[in-house]
Amino acid sequence: MDKWILIDGNSIANRAFYAMPPLTNSAGLHTNAVYGFTTMLLKLLEEEKPTHMLVAFDAGKVTFRHEGYGDYKGGRAKTPPELSEQFPVIKEMLKSFGIAQFELPGYEADDIIGTLTRMADEQEVETIVVSGDKDMLQLASNHVTIALTRKGVSEVERFDPDEIRGKYGLTPQQIIDLKGLMGDASDNIPGIPGVGEKTALKLLHEYGTVEEVLAHTADLKGKMKEKVEAHQEDARMSKKLATIFREVPLENKEEQLVYSGYDKAMLAETFRKLEFKSLIERLDLPEAGAGAEGGVAPEASYDIVFAGDLTAAALNDLLSRAESVYIEAYGENPHQAQLLGLAVPSGDRVLVVPYDELMDRAGEPVRNWLADSNAPKRGYDLHKADLALAWLGIELCGTTFDVLLAAYLLDPTESNQTLSFLMHRYNLPLVQPDEAVYGKGAKFKVPDNATLCSHLAAKADAVRKLVPLQQRDLESGGMDKLYYELEQPLAIVLAGMEKQGIKVNKGTLEELGAELELGISRYKSDIYTHAGMEFNIGSPKQLGEVLFEKLGLPAMKKTKTGYSTDADVLEKLEPYHEIIKLILHYRQLTKLQSTYVEGLLKEINRDTGKVHTYYRQTIAATGRLSSQFPNLQNIPIRLEEGRRIRKAFVPSEPDWMILAADYSQIELRVLAHISGDEKLKEAFIQDMDIHTKTAMDVFGVKAEEVDGNMRRSAKAVNFGIVYGISDFGLSNNLNITRKDAAKFIEQYFEVFRGVRGYMDNIVMQARRDGYVTTLLERRRYLPEIKASNFNLRSFAERTAMNTPIQGTAADIIKLAMVKMNEQLQERKLRSRMLLQVHDELVFEVPQDELELMKKLVPEVMESALKLDVPLKADVNYGVNWYEAK
Structure with missing residues (x-):
């Protein structure tokens, strides 16, 4: 039996954007709306199992409604670029899902969905419409259910005609009359000023329609009568604007709506680019380059040999002619990785050395070769291998080329440069992905010796094949000097730092933890006093009930579990009640205690008394290093209690x-140098405070006239310019209107014209090259x-501006x-x-x-x-x- 699902794309994307916390991938692309949209889709697919599916989008700003009312939707704020850049990504994601999408110039998504629901009614097909817009309730029927998002996008409230009657006392058709009377500020539909939902419902319960209300104006009294008489045309026009048009010219759309599932490889590729790793795992999608079936191992063109089967002379001869090495250290944290073995190709043979053999007497020549700085090593992720070997007392010296590091330079936005993916990219025989050999997560298992050795040999052979191709590409791209003089030497420097580690005084951490516990306890007591009751402060649901129901503070937004109590919301509520500042400080202290005090205590190595972080060179598209296990780059220093954590590092x-x-x-x-802006250069050459200098130039005042707010604004825009900030982002940072933020950015560019010139020129260059x-x-x-x-x-233009x-x-x-x-x-x-x-x-x-x-x-x-x-x-x-x- 057929089931249709019709989704209001613009509405759901907007809801997802504002409901989800800010998310970006390593390329800097905002992805929170895409992620929220995707999780909503997955839930629908799992729960509803539709046979037909469509996502409708608005085609543009101008529709037929503007012909009768030019100010239709005129009050809407400009879509933030952080959201607008995600629409094409959402559409690409829908393609990967195999879900139909449609838009038509002159019409809105509502009209497309309205027309399709009319067709569904005629054919008596069960249909679900998903939207955040209450207008859609007018489409409800015996066959059409409207699912309105209520908590972000993950939870919906379903309405059929009975539900609408129970909640509003209206028929679906009367929803149009409701909007005709009360209007809709979000669409700039006027309605009758002063008539809200409560009054509009009262009128409709008595008279039924807008037309009947207007026909009985004489029955009304006082100001209500005056308002209705003065705004009769507004009410008629508002009802017309609120009416979904259900005769959009759609040809053969039903056939295009058929949903037959998604292609796993295509969806995996999209999720990988977006870095939705949790969704890849949730759907058990294949690894990059593996294909839908997980890839096929290539037919070996070499013989596998073992150290124990060779004479010392033969083994040393093979190692002296080694073309590459692959060292299998399994596990994300190299300081705890499980070394499974290594493989060394030489001509038509590949030496495979499993872990046990590497560690016993037969492996001594191999260990000596690994430690020989005069024996060049070309491999894959040798930085990680160096650390894993070091914990076993084995040195790795003489590294000259790393396939993973080269792949990162050649494409820094690719987040998963596995050997399987790289072989696929260079059109070489595929290597089986690790998951196919070892399993995944809790299912990880070292396979039998024959399977393991075959896998290690194939990987070493893959490295041998990739090295000359990457060397060619680095040279042709002008990055060979960057590789050999910076990134490769840096990998060795980083490994040395990581093996050295930094000592942590456990007693100092424990003392700080005890102080934090006392502070947490005091704040908890004060919060209970202000709340007039005890509750779980860590529970967003209970906290929301205390703040917004018991204390009556204004609710800013809601989540799928109730009221939102995230940091942004609480910071805006701070002026309303003393309890808010206490809660914010309580949260900061509990995070310091759990993440940084308790977290660091767990990371102290028992043998060295140190923490040994791991610097990832191949994560950030900008070239920045990333610290893990533990992350020592994120120790908070804004709070004094956070700064004091650094006392433990000795x-x-x-x-x-x-x-x-x-x-x-x-x-x-760097911006001053690249842009050549004389004012910026002057500030740094004269060693001036750059934020004060910016405030002076932008506001046209002397240094002594620059106040705290001026400098704060200048600082926000200075750093914002570097990161491609928009008026939306700056307005949030400074808690000002987007109009004021846009004006401030424009003033900045008027003063620092060299910066504007650089940004214009770099975009032109990027477009050319x-x-x-x-x-x-x-x-x-x-x-x-x-x-x-x-x-x-x-989005690409902003990236062009800030990447250099x-x-x-x-x-x-x-x-x-x-x-x-x-x-x-x-x-x-x-x-x-x-x-x-x-x-x-x-x-x-x-x-x-x-x-x-x-x-x-x-x-x-x-x-x-x-x-x-x-x-x-x-x-x-x-x-x-x-x-x-």
Whole structure:
């Protein structure tokens, strides 16, 4: 039996955008609306199992309704670019699902759905309409149910004619009359001023329709009579505007609505680009490059040999002619990864060394080869392999080429550069994905020895085939110098830092934890006093009931579980009640306790007394490093309690010091250099406070006239420009109107015309070349820069503007790390580089090298790359990381 589902695309996308927290993928694309839309679709598919499905969209701003009323929808705010850029992505996602989508110039999505529901009524087909717009209730019938989103997009309230009658005392057709009387501010439909839903329902219960209300105006009294008499035409027009047109010319649409399921490989590819990893796992979709069936192992063109089967001379001869190496360290955290073995191809043979053999006597020549810095190693994710081997007491030296690192440089927006995917990209025989060999998650299992050895050999052979192709591409793309002089040496530097680790004083952390517990307890008690009752502060549902029902605070938005109590909502409520500030501080303290105190205590290595983070070089499209296991880049420092966590990070040697140096406003200095803007350059050359200088120029005042709000606004727009901020984003940051935010941005560009010129020129260049580069030639391709779709093109343009700035800043601190490591080695210093945290480098330094390091570190950092404005690094030191700030 047929079942149709018709979805109001614009309405659901809007609901999802505002209901979901901000989400972006590593390419910087906003994805919260796409994610919310997708989860709603999955729920519908699982629960309803439709035979036909369609998502309707508005085709443009002008419809036939504007012909009779030019101000229709005129009061609507411009769609935020953070949302508009997601519409083409939503449509691409629908294609991957195999779901029909439709839009028609001159009509709205409502009209398309209205026409299809008329057809459904005629054919007596069960139909569900999904929307956030109450207008759709007029379409309800014995065959058509309206599902209105009520809590974000995950929960809906269903209405058939009986439900509408029970809730409003109206028929579906009278919903049009309801809107005719009360109007709709969101669509700029006037209705009768002063008539709200309650009054409109009362009138309709008595008279039935707009026309009958107007015919009985004489029966009305007082101001109500005056309002109705004065706005009769508004009421008639409003009813007309609210009426969904159900005669849209749709030809053969029923056939196009047929839904027969999705292609797993296509959906996996889309989700992978969007980085919806949880949805890939939820639907058990195949790994990239694997195809719908998970890929087929290639036919081997080599013989597998084992170390124990070779003489020492034969084994050493094979290793001396090694073409690549593949080291299988299974698990995300390399400090805890399970080493399964390795494989080394040489001519028509591949040496496979399982873990047990590597660790016993037969594996000694292989271990020696791995540690030989004169024996070149070309492999895949050798950074991770280096760490996994180190914990087993095995050195890895002589790494010269890493396929994963090269793949990242060649396409930094690709989030899953597996060997399977890379072989697929270069049209080489596919390698079986790991999941097909080991299973996934809790189902992970090391296979039998024959299967394992075959898999390792195939991967090593794949590396051998990929290396020359990637070397060619790096050279043709002008990134060979970036690879060999920056990224490859940096991988070795990072591995050294990670193996070294940073010592954490467990007692200091525990003391801080005890203090936090006392503070949490005090805040909890104060919150209960203000609330007049005890409740679970950590429960959004209970907190919402206390704030919005018991205390009567204004509810800003709702979620699928009730009232929203997220940070944005609470910050806006702060002026209304003292309890809000207490709750915000309570949350901060509980997060510090659970995530950073308790979390760090769990990460301290029992043998070393240190935490050993893992720096990922191949995650961020901008070139930034990413810290994991634990993430030491996210330790909060806005709160004093957060900053105090750094007290626990101490030198690993007695009487040594922690020294920290961080770049001052590096991205704005890069912007000054790249744009050539004279005012920006002047500020940095004269060592002025850049935010004060910006406020002076934008507001046209002297330095002494710049107040706190002016500087705060200038700071927000300075950093916002670097990250491609919109008027929507700036208005949220400064809590001002979008109109004021847009005006401020325009004033900024009027003053800093060199910045405007740079942004215009870089977009033109990107459109011409298809990519942008950093000062060190890091490249980012922007295929959407020539897209006909405005939203896709706009996103690519913003990326073109900010990538050279952010990417160059990332390159500079990486370059400083490589050069600093060289200085430490050349000068034979005992000082050690321990951490990189955004624009900061952290060292542990013996007392007799302190004076030298205080000069050397900033010298190296400030001379890492020559710019038209000076780079500046501030240095501090102390007995712990806290004092070094």
